[in-house]
Amino acid sequence: MTTERRTPCAAGVPDQSATCVLPWNPMSMMSPTFLRPLFFAALAVLSLCAFAQEKQRMSHTASGSFTVEMKPLGDTSTAEGVSLGRMSLNKKFEGDLVGTAQGEMLTAITPVQGSAGYVAMERVVGRLNGKAGAFVLQHGGTMHEGTQSLSIGIVPGSGTGELAGIQGVFKLVITGGKHLYTLEYSMPQ
Template sequence: MQATGEFEVNLQPLEAYAPGSDGVSLGRMSINKTFQGDLAAISIGEMLTAMTAVEGAAGYVAIEQVSGTLRGKRGTFVLQHFGIMNARESRLVLEVVPDSGTAELTNLAGRMTIHVEHGKHTYIFEYELP
């Protein structure tokens, strides 16, 4: 199945445990999102980042717990992020953490794709819900 829509995201810096060295900056941020569309939900989570001295080269990992409704089914689930960027390309993977779904979203599995164009964030969520 597929769910689509838009979302707003608010990232705020948090105190980092490890600041980085040798031209690498390590960071930590809070994540707050509001999803609209087939996924009507909010999420809260944390992100860890690594930015190198080369412009555009970075990586991040994040965990966010999503709470709301997916095509009318209510519950929560966790999304795990893995992102790598350089000057030529970027790769971003968002997957539902296995067995993280609750209530009507129990046994949810899937992957989310995020697109950002002109400051507007959209998602495509390919999922399975037995």
Template sequence: MNAECLTATGTFTVRPRADAPAPIVPEIGRMLLDKVWSGDLSGQSVVEMLTFMTLVEGSAVYVAIEVVQATLSGKQGRFAFYHAGISERGQQRLTYAVVPDSGSGELAGLSGELRLEIVEKVHRYTLTYALAGA
């Protein structure tokens, strides 16, 4: 069953948490972040992120899992994102998507991908998504 493709837009703010666990390997950074989502996706999330910076300027990677408790276009629930960001000598690529089968509540069956744009330190998102059974 194919669900209709929908779009949600808005902004979010990010705040680092002081209680992040210490990294096990010195070259790998570890962070906990709190987010507040506004717009069509409205709520809160917690992100756990691992980072690695190379010795080459502009080359690095991060991977993260994010648990979101929110309302998406009027439907309440919980789901998870996974992200992977790669910067190769300044050229950046980002994957930011809903973890399959992670939705619960009215967001059960959620799938989708998020596009992120940061302009003047404001994080703007466009989430292209589907809700199975909606």
């Protein structure tokens, strides 16, 4: 007859001559009865954190118009019908945003009618709804046979002065040759 020696596990690892006995069953933690309350408690904590973080930011909208001056920087290179270029950007904003912007744009013009792409970065300096400071806008745009897609957003962490912590999206509409903008943004309280 064989006798079984049962001892508590040292650091959870049984020795070869004994059967390990844990004071609780680790598999019981995987049961829906145990996990469901933990899931809802974690969800509640995350919701409260998101709500608290959202309450610490104020949403705003700014609108107006701007003029832009673009100048080529260097020669355009063309290979197999695709032209790559680089341009300087100089803008003057009016409306809820009063200020200027300087930046650079990279372009790609394809041989397909109405198809092109660009990326740009520009630093905006001025007053936004009365708050002085600066921030950087990042552009990405494509046109596929005349259908446009454009994304312009504030680079996270680029706000300075009274605009420190600014986040947002810049929307552009060109009507009758006039550049109109709407900036949907949030600021820390």
